[in-house]
Amino acid sequence: MMSCRFRRNALTAAASTIALMVATAANADAFYLNAQSVRASGRAYSGEAADKGAASLWWNPAAIAGNETNTFYGGVTAILPKSKASNVNTLIVRPGQAAAPVGGNQASRNPLRKGALPTAAVGYKLNDQWAVGFAMTSPFSFTTNYDGASWARYNADKTKLTTFDLQPTIAFQPTPELGFGFGVNVEYSKASLSTALPNLSPLQPDGHQTLRGKGWDFGFSVGTQIHPTDGIDVGLSYKSSVKHVLKGSITTAGLLGPLAGGNGTLGGLRTTFRTPWQATAAVRVRASTPLVINAQIIRAGWKKFDAIRIGAPVSAAVVENYKSVWSVAAGFDYDVTEKLVLRSGIAFAQTPTQDGSRSPRVPDGSRTTFAIGASYKWNDRITIDAAADYLSFKKNTLDRPDGFYPGSPAQTVVLTNGRISNRVLTFGLGARMDF
Numbered sequence: 433m434m435s436c437r438f439r440r441n442a443l444t445a446a447a448s449t450i451a452l453m454v455a456t457a458a459n460a461d462a463f464y465l466n467a468q469s470v471r472a473s474g475r476a477y478s479g480e481a482a483d484k485g486a487a488s489l490w491w492n493p494a495a496i497a498g499n500e501t502n503t504f505y506g507g508v509t510a511i512l513p514k515s516k517a518s519n520v521n522t523l524i525v526r527p528g529q530a531a532a533p534v535g536g537n538q539a540s541r542n543p544l545r546k547g548a549l550p551t552a553a554v555g556y557k558l559n560d561q562w563a564v565g566f567a568m569t570s571p572f573s574f575t576t577n578y579d580g581a582s583w584a585r586y587n588a589d590k591t592k593l594t595t596f597d598l599q600p601t602i603a604f605q606p607t608p609e610l611g612f613g614f615g616v617n618v619e620y621s622k623a624s625l626s627t628a629l630p631n632l633s634p635l636q637p638d639g640h641q642t643l644r645g646k647g648w649d650f651g652f653s654v655g656t657q658i659h660p661t662d663g664i665d666v667g668l669s670y671k672s673s674v675k676h677v678l679k680g681s682i683t684t685a686g687l688l689g690p691l692a693g694g695n696g697t698l699g700g701l702r703t704t705f706r707t708p709w710q711a712t713a714a715v716r717v718r719a720s721t722p723l724v725i726n727a728q729i730i731r732a733g734w735k736k737f738d739a740i741r742i743g744a745p746v747s748a749a750v751v752e753n754y755k756s757v758w759s760v761a762a763g764f765d766y767d768v769t770e771k772l773v774l775r776s777g778i779a780f781a782q783t784p785t786q787d788g789s790r791s792p793r794v795p796d797g798s799r800t801t802f803a804i805g806a807s808y809k810w811n812d813r814i815t816i817d818a819a820a821d822y823l824s825f826k827k828n829t830l831d832r833p834d835g836f837y838p839g840s841p842a843q844t845v846v847l848t849n850g851r852i853s854n855r856v857l858t859f860g861l862g863a864r865m866d867f
Contacts, residue, residue, distance in 0.1 A: 473803060474806065475761075478777045482714040497612060498608065505863070508551070509549050509551075512858065516539060517578070550570065553569075564603070575592050587793060591793055596620045598617075613655050614652070614653070622646040623646065652672045668714075722766055726777065817863065830849070
């Protein structure tokens with residue numbers, strides 16, 4: 433009976449952290465990095481829902497409505513973070529013992545790992561009114577890696593999430609001034625995370641737990657574009673919340689004494705949660721012959737991420753404390769010549785995490801993005817895009833308490849008290865082609 437309780441408690445704690453990890457990936461907030469279009473990156477993703485062509489399909493499925501030609505886009509973005517998670521006074525409270533400092537390395541450098549995100553999209557003109565498209569992105573990929581002796585090991589050890597989003601799209605332009613689009617978002621997610629587990633004695637080595645899960649999930653995108661004059665483009669889009677279902681297993685090892693019954697592998701894990709919906713409004717205004725001004729505002733419904741539901745072999749719900757947030761962006765495109773376009777932009781995004789519930793696994797803060805970019809028309813069909821972004825994150829506390837073996841005589845609590853600082857550079861290179 434005791435071993436079953438420990439297995440249940442250990443599984444519940446681990447399953448809750450998988451949603452914390454995935455929560456970092458939702459659009460525009462948490463520790464998510466935009467990488468769906470190099471052209472858009474160069475102006476801090478301002479005005480993207482109002483732009484045309486396959487490169488804007490992720491932001492607005494109406495982007496291919498009324499396109500004069502077929503369009504293809506492909507690109508890759510390198511993500512280079514610099515981060516530091518420092519302990520302030522994290523304590524562990526074991527049963528029958530006074531609160532004690534968590535030992536180990538007291539400063540974890542660069543737990544956020546480097547990576548590269550590819551994207552591709554195509555828009556095909558059926559006739560003057562109808563078009564179809566397809567976008568492939570990796571919007572929710574994320575990796576953190578704390579060393580095994582880090583002060584944060586009881587909150588987060590290693591985390592890896594990889595997602596692929598496939599968005600088939602259909603678009604319709606009833607008049608030159610108006611276009612509509614609809615897309616289905618088919619997402620494959622694969623996640624792996626691990627956490628250290630405290631044994632009952634501080635003299636004993638830690639146990640360890642690894643959770644793995646994967647699954648296919650579905651959502652939708654809908655949008656419209658309005659072109660009241662030749663110099664003004666307006667875009668409105670909505671990307672639905674997605675109910676994610678990850679199926680997998682959890683492996684526990686290294687628990688000693690009365691906790692040893694919790695060791696082993698349990699299959700049949702089923703974890704469900706919802707990512708936030710996203711509503712976007714954007715405008716592009718040609719202020720003069722060479723200059724286009726862009727602006728965009730996004731509301732992300734993080735309150736949809738209210739709880740993580742954990743199914744067999746346990747049944748539980750882990751309540752989260754996320755808030756819905758805004759992000760805003762402004763930028764410009766400037767035609768230097770017929771072949772060369774320069775662009776720049778700035779964006780600000782709130783974090784949905786709140787004080788008192790921020791974990792080292794989601795070391796997030798509100799961010800400001802500074803962007804520059806350029807496009808060069810190689811020939812009549814091919815345009816090369818390049819961009820560089822600098823993301824500055826607000827320094828924040830890490831203060832989410834974690835409990836182990838709750839409701840049992842072995843109940844152990846970790847009172848997290850740390851600080852996180854992040855900054856990120858991204859470099860993108862892509863190409864667009866008319867055919």
